[in-house]
Amino acid sequence: xxxxxxxxxxxxxxxxSVVFKLGEDLITDDVQALTELxxxxxxxxxxxxxxxxxTAVWTELRSGKRISPDEAxxxxxxxxxxxxxxxxxxxxxxxQDSPVISHDExxxxxxxxxxxxxxxxxxxxxxxxxxxxxxxMSIDDIKRGWLTVSASPKRQxxxxxxxxxxxxxxxxxxxxxxxxxxxRLGRALDLKxxxxxxxxxxxxxxxxxxxxxxxxxxDVPIIIRQxxxxxxxxxxxxxxxxxxxxHWDRSRALFQRDIADMISPYDDAQxxxxxxxxxxxxxxxxxxxxQALDIAPVTYELExxxxxxxxxxxxxxxxxxxxxxxxxxxxWAEFIEPDDGAAFLEWFSSNRKxxxxxxxxxxxxxxxxxxxETAVVASSIPGIxxxxxxxxxxxxxxxxxxxxxxxxAAENVFDDRGDYSQWVKAVTGVRLYRxxxxxRMREDWLNLGAQWTTGSSYYTLRPDNVVGHINLTAxxxxxxxxxxxxxxxxxxxxxxxxxxxxxxxxxxxxxxQTVVRRGYNDYLKFRKQDRNGLSERSSSKELARxxxxxxxxxxxAQTKAVAATAASRNAQNELTRLQVQQKRLESSxxxxxxxxxxxxxxxxxxxxxxxxxxxxxxxxxxxxxEIADRREVVDxxxxxxxxxxxxxxxxxxxxxxxxxxxxxxxxxxNVTDRxxxxxxxxxxxxxxxxxxxxxxxxxEQVRSSIQSLHKQVSHLDSSMxxxxxxxxxxxxxxxxxxxxxxxxxxxxxxxxxxxxxTTAPLSVKMSRGKLGQVLDNLILNSEFxxxxxxxxxxxxxxxxxxxxxxxxxxxxxxGPGVDPTVDEFLFDPFVTRKPARQGRGLGxxxxxxxxxxxxxxxxxxxxRNTAGNRFRFRVNLQR
Numbered sequence: 001x002x003x004x005x006x007x008x009x010x011x012x013x014x015x016x017s018v019v020f021k022l023g024e025d026l027i028t029d030d031v032q033a034l035t036e037l038x039x040x041x042x043x044x045x046x047x048x049x050x051x052x053x054x055t056a057v058w059t060e061l062r063s064g065k066r067i068s069p070d071e072a073x074x075x076x077x078x079x080x081x082x083x084x085x086x087x088x089x090x091x092x093x094x095x096q097d098s099p100v101i102s103h104d105e106x107x108x109x110x111x112x113x114x115x116x117x118x119x120x121x122x123x124x125x126x127x128x129x130x131x132x133x134x135x136x137m138s139i140d141d142i143k144r145g146w147l148t149v150s151a152s153p154k155r156q157x158x159x160x161x162x163x164x165x166x167x168x169x170x171x172x173x174x175x176x177x178x179x180x181x182x183x184r185l186g187r188a189l190d191l192k193x194x195x196x197x198x199x200x201x202x203x204x205x206x207x208x209x210x211x212x213x214x215x216x217x218x219d220v221p222i223i224i225r226q227x228x229x230x231x232x233x234x235x236x237x238x239x240x241x242x243x244x245x246x247h248w249d250r251s252r253a254l255f256q257r258d259i260a261d262m263i264s265p266y267d268d269a270q271x272x273x274x275x276x277x278x279x280x281x282x283x284x285x286x287x288x289x290x291q292a293l294d295i296a297p298v299t300y301e302l303e304x305x306x307x308x309x310x311x312x313x314x315x316x317x318x319x320x321x322x323x324x325x326x327x328x329x330x331x332w333a334e335f336i337e338p339d340d341g342a343a344f345l346e347w348f349s350s351n352r353k354x355x356x357x358x359x360x361x362x363x364x365x366x367x368x369x370x371x372x373e374t375a376v377v378a379s380s381i382p383g384i385x386x387x388x389x390x391x392x393x394x395x396x397x398x399x400x401x402x403x404x405x406x407x408x409a410a411e412n413v414f415d416d417r418g419d420y421s422q423w424v425k426a427v428t429g430v431r432l433y434r435x436x437x438x439x440r441m442r443e444d445w446l447n448l449g450a451q452w453t454t455g456s457s458y459y460t461l462r463p464d465n466v467v468g469h470i471n472l473t474a475x476x477x478x479x480x481x482x483x484x485x486x487x488x489x490x491x492x493x494x495x496x497x498x499x500x501x502x503x504x505x506x507x508x509x510x511x512x513q514t515v516v517r518r519g520y521n522d523y524l525k526f527r528k529q530d531r532n533g534l535s536e537r538s539s540s541k542e543l544a545r546x547x548x549x550x551x552x553x554x555x556x557a558q559t560k561a562v563a564a565t566a567a568s569r570n571a572q573n574e575l576t577r578l579q580v581q582q583k584r585l586e587s588s589x590x591x592x593x594x595x596x597x598x599x600x601x602x603x604x605x606x607x608x609x610x611x612x613x614x615x616x617x618x619x620x621x622x623x624x625x626e627i628a629d630r631r632e633v634v635d636x637x638x639x640x641x642x643x644x645x646x647x648x649x650x651x652x653x654x655x656x657x658x659x660x661x662x663x664x665x666x667x668x669x670n671v672t673d674r675x676x677x678x679x680x681x682x683x684x685x686x687x688x689x690x691x692x693x694x695x696x697x698x699x700e701q702v703r704s705s706i707q708s709l710h711k712q713v714s715h716l717d718s719s720m721x722x723x724x725x726x727x728x729x730x731x732x733x734x735x736x737x738x739x740x741x742x743x744x745x746x747x748x749x750x751x752x753x754x755x756x757x758t759t760a761p762l763s764v765k766m767s768r769g770k771l772g773q774v775l776d777n778l779i780l781n782s783e784f785x786x787x788x789x790x791x792x793x794x795x796x797x798x799x800x801x802x803x804x805x806x807x808x809x810x811x812x813x814x815g816p817g818v819d820p821t822v823d824e825f826l827f828d829p830f831v832t833r834k835p836a837r838q839g840r841g842l843g844x845x846x847x848x849x850x851x852x853x854x855x856x857x858x859x860x861x862x863x864r865n866t867a868g869n870r871f872r873f874r875v876n877l878q879r
Contacts, residue, residue, distance in 0.1 A: 044134025124241030402468030817869025
């Protein structure tokens with residue numbers, strides 16, 4: 001007889017430790033935990049949220065009744081005594097202590113003491129209250145939104161594109177992190193809520209300690225009670241028994257920084273007000289922040305929408321004043337303060353016209369002496385990512401403000417230097433807020449520090465002097481997805497583009513501040529040199545000649561100083577004579593005509609000596625003043641030496657690459673020659689002895705690869721110095737054809753073609769190697785921008801065209817053309833629009849120098865492409 005197998009139903013269950021571990025992983029600290037609970041109030045369509053933190057209050061854990069501190073200390077002492085007694089009894093049970101009572105008696109006493117401990121009130125310290133006037137929750141809402149882990153109705157709202165009824169909000173939360181944050185903050189949670197249509201208020205309490213000794217979450221019942229409490233619509237949460245009450249101590253060093261991480265110290269979220277009180281004191285960083293930012297020396301306002309970043313920068317005249325340089329402060333007071341920088345701005349616009357036009361520099365207002373405005377199309381930013389449809393992976397519209405912090409001036413806003421220091425630590429950096437709530441980011445996520453370490457960034461933003469915020473919204477920036485623990489964003493294309501857009505702003509800020517500040521330095525030199533008959537265009541020889549003249553003047557001043565010393569001795573002698581005569585007059589009873597005459601003569605001689613001394617001293621003063629005024633000559637010469645030294649360092653970095661390439665190319669050619677000879681021998685052996693077809697095919701592939709490698713290295717070898725220094729009659733058409741063959745092989749599979757057209761044959765006497773370098777630099781420049789156009793989908797196929805004529809040749813491509821902001825100084829060193837670390841800005845400068853060394857030239861043709869940019873280089877090979 002076979003028995004029928006019995007079936008039993010089981011269900012998956014979760015141990016409470018999993019939930020608590022999840023909370024620890026997803027909610028990293030108390031600040032984030034409280035932020036998630038405040039977001040619930042925003043999502044509940046409340047006009048505001050009120051947060052009251054009291055770290056000193058005592059309540060009874062289970063009942064929530066408030067008790068005095070003295071009563072709490074008494075009960076704690078009583079509970080501690082019972083717990084100590086229980087510990088001793090457990091040692092007896094475990095056999096770790098000499099028993100004075102039997103095992104059974106110890107067990108009985110343990111049961112009695114544990115029961116007494118359970119019946120005793122348990123005091124807990126600290127309370128956080130989060131209250132709102134939102135829509136409240138029904139029993140079903142509590143069951144689904146609070147009692148079911150990670151079940152969030154807001155997720156469905158977002159998926160369906162729904163918004164809240166009154167304030168038309170897109171929910172911020174969707175992961176159910178609020179309740180996980182609550183268990184991190186304290187030991188007990190009291191929930192009170194009421195909807196507008198409800199007849200009663202719902203009340204529930206959760207005691208997190210109850211979950212430590214059970215096997216499943218469902219083993220702990222949670223009771224929801226209905227009361228007749230006529231509470232207003234909304235929800236109030238009280239978290240009691242704070243686990244880290246010291247975290248909310250206002251004197252703690254990072255307290256203000258934590259508050260700034262939690263809620264924006266700049267503005268309220270649109271239509272949502274947050275008030276925070278800690279131990280009876282209202283916490284609000286906004287007033288101090290606004291006062292400090294009102295005197296920020298540089299301000300940037302950013303607005304991105306419809307694929308375009310709009311930037312407006314403002315600069316106060318105080319940005320130009322040095323803090324710790326008395327001489328520089330005096331220059332600022334003389335040349336900037338009287339007219340608020342108007343003369344400097346006029347000089348800059350006239351004498352630095354390309355830079356002024358690129359920045360669209362304009363006169364400022366009563367706060368700022370100048371503004372600049374620009375708009376950047378996101379799709380034109382190198383490296384921007386696009387989707388399959390060709391549209392950029394758009395992060396969505398956002399806006400923000402970023403200021404350079406004036407530390408010394410901002411100190412005046414604060415009564416106490418310690419308060420100022422804490423405020424600086426709280427707000428420095430660029431923060432991200434979504435609907436007014438902070439998003440945790442790694443420190444210096446914009447890499448301001450990397451910018452500051454570059455040689456050109458002395459005057460730019462640094463991690464410790466920038467204060468700023470970028471405002472996002474749940475509605476418009478859903479493509480920027482936060483990670484599960486609400487710290488930073490997922491590494492997706494929209495976020496990477498978001499970073500690229502902001503880094504483009506960072507480059508603009510560097511340009512604005514560096515160009516204006518260096519322009520100011522040039523302006524100071526101009527004003528000082530102008531009164532000395534010099535200009536910034538004076539040659540180094542003229543400066544040296546001027547310094548020589550000043551040494552001659554110094555020698556003359558020395559001679560005059562010797563004469564002044566002699567005149568001083570004469571004056572001293574006459575003074576002595578006058579003093580003697582004075583004594584004679586005092587002792588004489590009768591003043592005779594002879595005494596009067598002698599006294600008059602001494603006085604006359606004294607006056608003459610003093611006059612001579614004064615004249616000599618004036619001559620010395622004039623000479624020394626002239627020498628002092630020529631200090632600018634030395635300063636100008638010194639600056640030129642420093643700038644030359646910097647540029648030489650940059651050039652040597654490139655030169656070192658050329659030296660390495662020269663050595664490598666020579667060695668590779670030797671290796672390929674040996675391989676080619678060895679392959680020939682092996683091929684001959686195979687043809688005569690082995691006659692293996694597969695072996696023969698392999699040898700041919702090797703020989704073909706060797707030939708290709710030899711050809712590529714030979715192209716590099718032709719640019720080495722020992723080739724470059726030889727001048728010969730060069731057929732330009734042949735060199736261009738060889739170069740085209742090389743690059744067409746290099747671009748095979750890259751959708752770029754190199755075309756050559758000849759309207760007239762051309763031969764010139766020059767270095768073949770230099771011509772090769774000129775072509776390489778021009779073509780590599782085209783390669784970058786054509787590849788960028790292909791990547792962005794602007795063109796399907798890249799094209800580089802060289803047209804040879806009787807005077808030289810032209811080179812053009814179907815890339816975007818030359819950025820109009822740089823075409824006036826395109827051939828200057830270190831000018832580039834390529835991204836950082838992808839270009840040094842030396843290629844076209846080197847081309848110009850190589851051609852100039854042969855008596856030739858290069859220019860940018862005035863013709864423009866369909867984008868309105870100049871795109872054709874014209875190389876003149878006629879001397």
